[in-house]
Every structure is written in C-alpha cells, then in structure tokens.
Amino acid sequence: GDSVTQMEGPVTLSEEAFLTINCTYTATGYPSLFWYVQYPGEGLQLLLKATKADDKGSNKGFEATYRKETTSFHLEKGSVQVSDSAVYFCALTPNSGYSTLTFGKGTMLLVSP
Amino acid sequence: DVKVTQSSRYLVKRTGEKVFLECVQDMDHENMFWYRQDPGLGLRLIYFSYDVKMKEKGDIPEGYSVSREKKERFSLILESASTNQTSMYLCATSRAKRVETQYFGPGTRLLVL
Numbered sequence: 271g272d273s274v275t276q277m278e279g280p281v282t283l284s285e286e287a288f289l290t291i292n293c294t295y296t297a298t299g300y301p302s303l304f305w306y307v308q309y310p311g312e313g314l315q316l317l318l319k320a321t322k323a324d325d326k327g328s329n330k331g332f333e334a335t336y337r338k339e340t341t342s343f344h345l346e347k348g349s350v351q352v353s354d355s356a357v358y359f360c361a362l363t364p365n366s367g368y369s370t371l372t373f374g375k376g377t378m379l380l381v382s383p
Numbered sequence: 384d385v386k387v388t389q390s391s392r393y394l395v396k397r398t399g400e401k402v403f404l405e406c407v408q409d410m411d412h413e414n415m416f417w418y419r420q421d422p423g424l425g426l427r428l429i430y431f432s433y434d435v436k437m438k439e440k441g442d443i444p445e446g447y448s449v450s451r452e453k454k455e456r457f458s459l460i461l462e463s464a465s466t467n468q469t470s471m472y473l474c475a476t477s478r479a480k481r482v483e484t485q486y487f488g489p490g491t492r493l494l495v496l
C-alpha cells in the first residue's frame with residue numbers, strides 16, 4: 271500500500287537558520303503530495319501541495335518540489351522564525367479513487383531565538 | 384473560512400463506556416473524515432464518509448463506528464471504550480470527492496481510564 275516516510279524529529283534550529291525536512295513516499299501512479307502543519311494545541315492546516323511531477327508548492331516562505339525520480343517532496347525554508355515551531359506532516363493522496371490522505375509520522379520543529 | 388468544530392477539546396471516560404465524538408462543519412462539504420493521532424504514529428484514518436448515510440472503513444476501523452445522518456455532522460462512536468483508544472481524535476472535511484485539500488478541526492483529546 272501507499273506510505274510516507276519523513277525524518278524523525280525533533281529538529282532544533284536557531285532563528286534564521288535554513289530548514290530541510292525530508293519526505294519520501296511509496297505509491298502507485300502519480301499521487302498528489304502535501305505538507306500540513308500543526309501548531310501547538312491546534313488541528314492540522316494545509317501548508318502547501320503539489321499535484322504532478324516537477325510542481326513546486328510554496329506558502330509562507332516554505333517550498334517543496336515534487337520529484338518523481340526520487341519519490342521525494344522535501345520541505346525547505348530559507349530562514350525560519352520562532353513562530354514556525356510546530357509539527358510538520360508530509361502526506362499523499364492517490365490520483366484515483368477516494369481522496370483519502372496517507373500521512374507520515376510527523377516531524378517536530380523547534381526554533382529558538 | 385471553513386469551520387470544523389468538535390464537541391469537546393478534552394474528554395475523560397471509563398473503560399466500557401459508550402463514547403460519542405461529534406464533528407460539525409459549516410461549509411456544505413461532501414466529505415468528512417475521522418483520524419486518530421498518536422505520538423510516533425502520525426495520523427491514521429479510522430472512517431470516512433462521502434455522503435449522508437454513507438461510510439467507508441479507513442485503515443483502523445476496529446472498535447469504532449460512525450454515523451452521518453446529516454451532511455454537516457459526522458459522529459465517531461466508541462461502542463465500548465478501552466484504554467488503547469486513549470488518543471487525540473481529529474475530524475476533517477473536504478469539499479468534494481476528488482478535491483484533496485482537507486480542513487481539520489481542533490481535535491478531541493480522549494483519555495480512557
């Protein structure tokens with residue numbers, strides 16, 4: 271079945287550091303790929319998405335590129351802020367059938383001033 | 384803005400009790416989902432629904448049932464709560480069958496004693 275693997279956390283960074291959170295997937299065909307973010311005490315919210323190979327999703331300074339050849343969708347940000355501290359989830363949905371989400375286990379990001 | 388509300392933020396129940404978790408959305412979305420979130424396991428899909436009175440099993444339906452009598456409301460039922468059902472429960476919605484973006488409620492943290 272489909273699966274998503276993302277790097278374990280926590281990832282601890284100083285403010286203004288460069289962020290990469292790795293995500294790879296296993297799926298048949300061409301899934302859509304997502305990054306969701308969960309701030310403390312809240313539900314998940316969509317951060318960005320990409321629906322086909324070589325697409326780049328971006329939002330709030332974060333970006334990720336859909337790489338079919340490496341089955342990856344790594345999340346990057348050039349300069350993190352304390353307010354970016356959250357748990358980040360990589361997810362996929364197949365491009366046929368029901369649009370259910372398969373999530374990775376989540377990566378906690380802690381940014382210190 | 385899409386608003387997804389869940390009936391309780393925190394809930395404490397005893398083993399063997401019947402537990403109802405309610406989710407209500409105000410945007411006329413067709414699809415509704417129930418997930419549980421556990422540390423180190425990410426989010427796992429319990430049940431989902433694409434229409435009133437319709438339900439589909441997710442990855443971990445055992446011990447749970449659902450009810451969708453009205454489009455805006457999706458209930459998760461623990462017929463006889465057990466300690467291994469202590470978890471965070473998240474409800475989500477999406478607009479239509481092949482629309483992938485899901486909108487999440489704030490979650491219900493359930494403790495079963």
